[in-house]
Amino acid sequence: MSDSIASVAIVAASSMYLSSLSYAKQLRRTVFTLPLAIIGCTAFVVLRPRFSLTLTSSASASLLEQIVDLLKASSLSPRLAYGLGDVLGLLLLGGVTTYASSFLSLVKGAVRDFPAFVKNVKEGGFALIKDLPVVKKELDKECAKAELGFEKDLKTESRKIGVQLSVLPSKGLAHADILNLMREQTRKENVKWEQGKVSGAVYHGIKEHQDLLNEAFGLYSIANPLHPDIWPSAMKFEAEIVAMTASLVNADGAITSLCGCTSSGGTESIILAIKAHRDFYCQKYNIKNPEMIACTSCHAAVDKACDLMSIKLIRVPMDPNTYKMDLFAVRRAIGPNTIMMYASAPSYPQGVIDPIQELGALAVHHDIGLHVDCCLGGFVLPFAKRLGFKVAEFDFSVAGVSSMSLDTHKFGYALKGASVVLYRTKELRQAQYFCYADWTGGLYTTPSLAGSRSAGLISQCWASLVAMGEEGYLMHTKSIWETTARIATGIRSIAGIKLIGEAEAMIVCFASDASVKGLNVYSVADGMSARGWSLNSLQNPPCVHLCVTVRHVGHEKEFLDDLSASVEEVKEAVKSGAPLSGKAAIYGMTSGLPAGPVNSLLRVYNDVVLKL
């Protein structure tokens, strides 16, 4: 009996020891490591005699006593047996402390963010039961239902366009027919954004600018920047796009090492920046399991990057009042494996600028990276600052900012497929490159993710920047900034909804307020859709936003009138007790579910998009 208890104890102690090892790893590189080691050694030396004494003199046979007896019985000298007993006792203590501290942090997590805790518990529960036949059957049933719904919403129109082609036409179609079909479709499909009713998506779209970009693209549509020897002008344009973009955020030109690279869009720029930080800091600190810290408001591209590169993403909450990254939580999240922090200027959901200065100070203190996602703000904030509008610090003038992403295909007014990622140092940019010296296809290197690219994307982007010039960007920024302010003021006066975030850049985000019980903000978005608007519905918290672009300038009254009417309509529906429908019903359903089944529905969505 005592033998088996002892074996169990030894196994338990070893497993606890292993878990305490990972705990010790967490403590590595923190300032507490040394004092803790000193305290631990002192405690061991002081407590050891007492510990041994307790073991030998205790009347009741404790677990450790039994282990010591067992060790003695296996012909170990008593001294060695007690010594091993001590070590096991300490490991046991260490293990218990580790589990207690994990339990405490679990409780603390639950207290700090109860909804997230509940979601995690549900997630864990779902992972346990998801393969049970009954659960699988229910999930399959829901997915089939969702597929029908998505097909109705997405495919009803698209299936009416031209003829359905599932194989190549046996004989090529006439050029005129191809172009007529496209002209006809785009004429109808472009109406919504041309009327200024779409949030974000089309940032400029004025005809002369569009014509210039299309022509610039056409001239280089066949060129490939992978071959700079053949198209040196494409290489020149690319280098100049990077330099011109860098000049907007370069602390009055003070950083001579500032450098960068073009990419296909915000998502790629973010993935590249995270890759560069991963390679650079993992090598610098010999980190095997890199972690990065971002706010829950960060763009989904960060999750995508971490998923692709097996980086642990530690999400910290937003401050519940300002919707900015919670600095207290960031400080607590920094650990020995942290390679970087990620902040937004402004964030996609609420359009707030995270506290870049404070984060920069943390980056300097811990010598880790700080990426500023300026994908939305890159071609607005620098000009707003020059125009004298109040703009929080966000660029390389803040010490500690190691990289930034700025999308030329958003407020840079270029066509889709163009963005810039910038680095404070050349070493960091070098960590972004992919180099393969042994490829059988020859020496191979690419700066970004793509292999072959269209130089048309570069030529049209260069054309956009130089056609706009400082004057053009200043003019558009002024009108966008003023339009945003007018819309934000209007929203403040609509009873039933409230502004969230302070519309400090070009995003106005609103949620339902407490004055009307049961008013669902997604129903308001549905009301706006019925009036021809296409706004963005967001979650955690439930809210809706309009990303103000050149298209909305002059349309603010129309927007506010429609918004007031939509809110009134929802108030009436609440009074009459009408059931939720549309987005309100969808978000109502998904917000209560763990991510697992919702992700299954999202996969079905992609399946439908790719279906004929």
Ligand SMILES: Cc1ncc(COP(=O)(O)O)c(C=O)c1O
């Ligand atoms: C703040 C922010 N970062 C990144 C992105 C991703 O950009 P893209 O869609 O070009 O990949 C967006 C897109 O809206 C964004 O708003």
